[in-house]
Amino acid sequence: MSASGAGRARRTSAARVAVLVGVLGGALAPGACDAEPEPEATVEVGDAVFVVELATSVAEQKEGLAGRTDVPAGTGMLFPFPERAEHQMWMAGMEVPVDVAWIDGDRVVGVVTLVPCTEHDQTTCPRWTAPAPATALLEVPAGALRDVDPGDEIEVRETA
Numbered sequence: 001m002s003a004s005g006a007g008r009a010r011r012t013s014a015a016r017v018a019v020l021v022g023v024l025g026g027a028l029a030p031g032a033c034d035a036e037p038e039p040e041a042t043v044e045v046g047d048a049v050f051v052v053e054l055a056t057s058v059a060e061q062k063e064g065l066a067g068r069t070d071v072p073a074g075t076g077m078l079f080p081f082p083e084r085a086e087h088q089m090w091m092a093g094m095e096v097p098v099d100v101a102w103i104d105g106d107r108v109v110g111v112v113t114l115v116p117c118t119e120h121d122q123t124t125c126p127r128w129t130a131p132a133p134a135t136a137l138l139e140v141p142a143g144a145l146r147d148v149d150p151g152d153e154i155e156v157r158e159t160a
Contacts, residue, residue: 066093
């Protein structure tokens with residue numbers, strides 16, 4: 001899955017939303033899918049806890065979780081955006097469905113389950129736009145956010 005934009009979201013009070021939620025791992029070199037990505041943050045939303053990778057560069061956000069054949073339970077990717085806006089994302093090159101949570105500050109503004117688009121050209125895949133201005137996007141295994149609703153609080157703690 002990919003998202004437009006890059007950079008880190010601004011931090012809010014103390015450890016509340018250190019980077020703001022969004023999830024998708026770092027870009028992997030071709031053939032590097034077997035390598036275990038390093039977790040960079042812990043995200044708590046509702047009763048769920050995820051250890052996620054951060055996608056902060058344009059390249060990382062474009063690549064996202066594309067090409068991965070599995071997103072293990074309790075993992076995902078966070079995409080902190082450089083600015084608050086109604087960002088778009090797509091599922092080009094994705095092989096598995098994911099749940100996404102659009103985040104604004106320390107609150108969820110929308111949650112949706114997305115199906116993969118195995119096409120590698122993002123222009124041939126559907127796009128989704130945040131339902132409201134967002135500062136981050138979280139991607140986790142499909143079904144993992146079934147009990148999360150808009151307005152729920154989210155907390156991100158960087159591990160690095």
